[in-house]
Amino acid sequence: MSSSVEEMLKQLEKRINVLEDAGKIRNLMARYQAYESAGEGRRVMEELWTRHKPDPTHEYGAGGVYRGLDEIAPFYCNEKQAGVWQFHTLTAPDIEIGDDGCRAEGTWVGIGIELDAGECSGSDLSEQPNRIRLLSSKNRQGKRYSAEWVIRSYHVVFTKEEDCWKIWHMHIWEPARCPFDQDWVSFSKARFDTDGIRLDERYKTYEACAPGKKPENLAFWPTTGHWQYIADEIPEPWGGLTDSK
Amino acid sequence: MEREDYFYAGTNSIHGSRGLYQLKLHGSDGRITVENTAQAYNTGRILLGERGKLYALNEGMTFFGKAAGGVTSFQPENDGLKITGKLATGGQRPCSLDKNRDGTELYAGHFFGGGIEVLSLDQNGNPKARKHLFYPVTRSGETPAVHDVLNSPDDGYLLALELKDHAIHVYRKSEAYEEAGVFKTGAGTFPRQMIFGAGGKLLYVLTQRSSQILVYSWSPEKEKKLCLKQAVSTVPDGYRGANAPSALKISPTGKLLAAVNRISDHISLFRIMEDGRLGEMGFCPIKGKNARDLEFSSDGRFLLAAETGSDTLSSYFLRDLKLEHAFTRQIPSPAALAVRKGREV
Numbered sequence: 001m002s003s004s005v006e007e008m009l010k011q012l013e014k015r016i017n018v019l020e021d022a023g024k025i026r027n028l029m030a031r032y033q034a035y036e037s038a039g040e041g042r043r044v045m046e047e048l049w050t051r052h053k054p055d056p057t058h059e060y061g062a063g064g065v066y067r068g069l070d071e072i073a074p075f076y077c078n079e080k081q082a083g084v085w086q087f088h089t090l091t092a093p094d095i096e097i098g099d100d101g102c103r104a105e106g107t108w109v110g111i112g113i114e115l116d117a118g119e120c121s122g123s124d125l126s127e128q129p130n131r132i133r134l135l136s137s138k139n140r141q142g143k144r145y146s147a148e149w150v151i152r153s154y155h156v157v158f159t160k161e162e163d164c165w166k167i168w169h170m171h172i173w174e175p176a177r178c179p180f181d182q183d184w185v186s187f188s189k190a191r192f193d194t195d196g197i198r199l200d201e202r203y204k205t206y207e208a209c210a211p212g213k214k215p216e217n218l219a220f221w222p223t224t225g226h227w228q229y230i231a232d233e234i235p236e237p238w239g240g241l242t243d244s245k
Numbered sequence: 246m247e248r249e250d251y252f253y254a255g256t257n258s259i260h261g262s263r264g265l266y267q268l269k270l271h272g273s274d275g276r277i278t279v280e281n282t283a284q285a286y287n288t289g290r291i292l293l294g295e296r297g298k299l300y301a302l303n304e305g306m307t308f309f310g311k312a313a314g315g316v317t318s319f320q321p322e323n324d325g326l327k328i329t330g331k332l333a334t335g336g337q338r339p340c341s342l343d344k345n346r347d348g349t350e351l352y353a354g355h356f357f358g359g360g361i362e363v364l365s366l367d368q369n370g371n372p373k374a375r376k377h378l379f380y381p382v383t384r385s386g387e388t389p390a391v392h393d394v395l396n397s398p399d400d401g402y403l404l405a406l407e408l409k410d411h412a413i414h415v416y417r418k419s420e421a422y423e424e425a426g427v428f429k430t431g432a433g434t435f436p437r438q439m440i441f442g443a444g445g446k447l448l449y450v451l452t453q454r455s456s457q458i459l460v461y462s463w464s465p466e467k468e469k470k471l472c473l474k475q476a477v478s479t480v481p482d483g484y485r486g487a488n489a490p491s492a493l494k495i496s497p498t499g500k501l502l503a504a505v506n507r508i509s510d511h512i513s514l515f516r517i518m519e520d521g522r523l524g525e526m527g528f529c530p531i532k533g534k535n536a537r538d539l540e541f542s543s544d545g546r547f548l549l550a551a552e553t554g555s556d557t558l559s560s561y562f563l564r565d566l567k568l569e570h571a572f573t574r575q576i577p578s579p580a581a582l583a584v585r586k587g588r589e590v
Contacts, residue, residue, distance in 0.1 A: 062312040062335065066355070127261040133284075192310030196286050197258055199306060204259050216257065217555075222337045222357035223312045 022095045024165050025104055025158055029090055032167070033110070037087045041076030045069065050166040053159050057221075059171045063199035064219025074203050074217050081131075083117030088152060102160045105170075110152035115182075118145040130197045136179045136190065149184075151176040171224070248272030248587050249322075250542050252281070252549065255288025255301055255581035260556055264288070265319065267303055267326055268558070271445070272587070275547055275560035275571025283326035285317060289340050291583040295348040295522045297321050298370040299583070302342040302353065314339035316351060316364060330371030335378040336360040341393040341438075346400040350376070354405055359389025361405050361416075366383045371565035379422050381407045381414045393438050398445030399465050406436040406450070413439070413450065413461075415470050428471045430459055442495050442502070443521030447474070449503055451493045456480050458504060458515070460495065460522055471560040475522045479504045479513040484528075492538045497545045500564075505550060512548065514566045527566025532573050537580045543587035547571065551579035 028048060035043045049069060050056050058072040059065045066072050088110045095106040118135040119125060120143045125132050135144035157169040178187040203217050250270040251427045256262040264285035269278045289304035299319040308315030313333040321324040336355035339362075343352045351364040351372065363377040381389040389410040397404060402425065405414045411434045415426040430436045435454040441463065442449055448471065450459040460475040479490045486509055493504040495517070502515045502523060511530050515523040533552020541563075548561045548568060558576045561568035 062307045062337075064306045129261060129263050130258060188310070188538075192307075196305045196307040200258060200287070218338075219306060220324075222307060 017101060018097045021097045021101065021160075021165065022105060022227050025095050025106055028092055028158070028165050028167070029093070029106070029108060029154075029156070033088055036076070039080050039085070041078070044076045045073050050159055050161060050168050052161055053166075053168050054241050056167070057169045057171075059224060060202060061103075061173055061195065062223045063203065064223050065221035066203060066217070067220035071203070071217055071220060078202075078204070081116075082123060083121035084115070086112060086114040086150075088112030088150070090154070095097050104158040104160075104165065106154075106156050106158070108154040110150075110154060112150045112152065114146070114148050115152055116146045119143040120145045130201055133194050134198055134201075136187070137181070147180045149176070149178055149180060150174055248544055248589055250544075250584050250587035252540065252582060252584040253291050253299060254551060254558055254576055254579045255285065255291045256576065257289075257553070257578035257580050258287050260577035264415065265291075265299075265326060266576055266579075267321070268574075270549065270560060270587075271546060272542070272544070272546065273417055273560060276559055277549075277560055277574045279574070280577075283319060283328070285319075287550075287580075289580055290342045291581045292342050292344060293583050293585065294318070294344060294366075294370050296370060297328065298348075300342060300344075300351065300372075302337060302339055302581075304338050304340050304356075306337050308333045313337055314355070316353065316355075316372050317344065320513070328553075328583075329369065330367075330373075332363070332372035332375065334360075335362045335375060336529055340408075341391065341395075343394050343396045345396050347584075352394045352396060352403055354391035354394035356390050356392060356408075357536055359383075359391045359407065359409075361391055361394055361403070361422075363422075375477075377422060379413075379416075381405060381427075383407065383409045383426075385409060390483070395439050395441070395448075397463070398441050401465055402470070402579065404439065404448070406430075406439060408435055411436060413448075413471060426468075426470050428461070428473075431455065434459075437490065438492055440493055440495060441581060442499065442517065447521040449493060449495075449502060449523075451479075451490050453489050453491070456488045456490055458502070458523060465560035477515070477523050477526070479506055479527070480509065480511075481528050484509075491536065494539055496563075497543060498539045501541075501545075503539055503541070503548060504541045505536045507537070507554070510534055510536070512536075512550065512561075512568060514563075514568070516566065525566060527568075529561075529566075529568040531561070531568070532559050532570055538582045540582040540584045543584055549582055549584070550584050551576075552579050553580055 026120045090108045092109045136146045155171040158165045159168040174183040178184040254266040263282035287305040288301040288377045290302040292300040303315040311333040315333045318330040324481040334353045336358040338356040339353045340356045341354040354364045356584045365373045365376045367373040387409045393406040395404045403416045413428040416422045417425045434452040437453040439450045448461040456479045461471040488509040489507040504513045514527040516525045518524045533555035535554025537549040537553040538551040559573040560571040
């Protein structure tokens with residue numbers, strides 16, 4: 001075989017690998033979304049996140065950056081609550097595989113719904129004032145609940161471990177959120193009033209902290225950028241597929 | 246005749262917290278009753294202002310549409326605490342708050358980003374505007390992290406505890422807030438909180454990692470404004486367990502200094518000697534876990550501890566250098582305390 005044919009085959013093999021890797025990453029994110037929507041957050045942590053890379057990070061909205069699997073886990077593994085559910089779909093994938101074939105980045109747009117049956121569920125919420133504050137609608141009997149549209153943007157960095165792609169860094173933000181019968185502009189003030197609670201609730205841990213662990217699950221780094229918040233800027237890509245981040 | 250104190254507890258917005266708690270300490274037996282609550286988000290510090298005003302430092306990641314912390318002012322009224330103003334600060338996780346002597350400015354220090362911010366107050370004492378934001382310069386070039394800010398007793402300087410360099414930064418108050426000195430507390434000490442005592446002549450600095458109280462003389466008229474006079478441990482000789490002090494306070498008589506220790510769950514009580522240095526120590530266990538703040542009652546008979554890790558607020562009788570448990574009330578994740586002057590009833 002001539003060297004030019006060999007070279008062409010190598011190039012083709014590389015292109016096939018890139019296509020296969022992009023497909024695997026699409027599947028990984030589809031699984032991510034399926035697990036999250038099914039309330040199987042523990043499987044997200046166990047099956048989809050890196051086990052070997054240093055300093056995995058997770059950032060949602062303006063909640064700051066959580067570093068390490070212990071800090072990230074509460075986001076996915078918090079106790080399920082009756083009547084609370086979310087369903088998100090992923091679209092517009094833009095995936096880039098690094099030259100070494102071991103790292104990749106991707107962005108997605110998500111459209112979803114989130115609901116909390118709240119006072120309509122029959123549960124006693126008197127000891128859950130934060131949950132009550134997040135209930136944005138009322139039924140005819142005056143019982144509070146929430147049924148909200150959510151648009152999400154995702155920026156994810158992947159790493160290949162033992163021939164499987166895993167999530168290394170994930171950054172999600174919500175360009176829009178509103179109750180089903182309001183628009184996202186008129187809801188923005190109410191949203192800003194409660195977003196801090198919403199973000200904290202996502203990462204808080206109900207489990208007793210082990211000796212030597214932090215007593216609270218707080219962000220490790222400040223927010224990297226969120227255009228929907230007045231003080232912030234449009235998020236920038238993390239800048240190249242390097243080991244450092 | 247019974248003496249009672251009104252006091253406030255700020256809480257982390259978790260575990261069913263209702264925000265800011267207005268409470269009463271009953272002097273006869275140390276009971277604590279909840280009088281009112283007001284919605285407040287992650288109150289990490291409470292500061293009492295002029296004309297009954299109360300400032301809550303909201304140390305979260307967002308504040309009414311900004312990726313920042315904030316300050317909320319409250320006015321106590323017959324039916325509870327009324328919000329009278331709010332202002333976002335120039336960074337996330339602000340964790341310290343102080344004010345100037347005439348109550349026209351607030352100072353906030355930020356853990357994330359290390360910004361020190363001057364906020365102006367209007368004539369009613371409500372937060373009005375962000376006036377000036379500046380940052381300690383670290384020798385390593387790292388982003389600073391500020392854990393405490395303190396107005397000097399003479400009102401001419403602002404002091405800040407910076408964690409990356411483990412240092413006390415002193416700023417002369419002016420338009421520019423120029424640096425008037427940097428004083429290292431020692432590698433790995435992690436200076437966390439400070440308080441002036443001895444009539445404003447001494448500064449007591451609590452360090453989290455080295456479990457110490459560093460006592461400095463304060464001489465604003467001199468070029469070297471701080472001079473280390475004493476370093477004492479918050480744990481007894483021979484103590485080998487883990488420890489992380491979180492807050493310190495001086496009794497109303499000025500004769501006792503109390504520091505609360507997380508992890509070991511003890512309060513260290515020091516006798517303050519004539520010259521302001523710290524003398525004999527009592528190391529007293531507390532009922533709850535990982536207390537983040539403490540306060541003396543206005544008559545100095547009780548100590549209150551905000552036991553964050555166990556969702557409890559406890560009162561303790563002070564018996565010289567010992568504590569005797571009086572009462573414990575469940576309050577979700579209390580993190581900050583402030584006592585109003587008490588009264589006889």
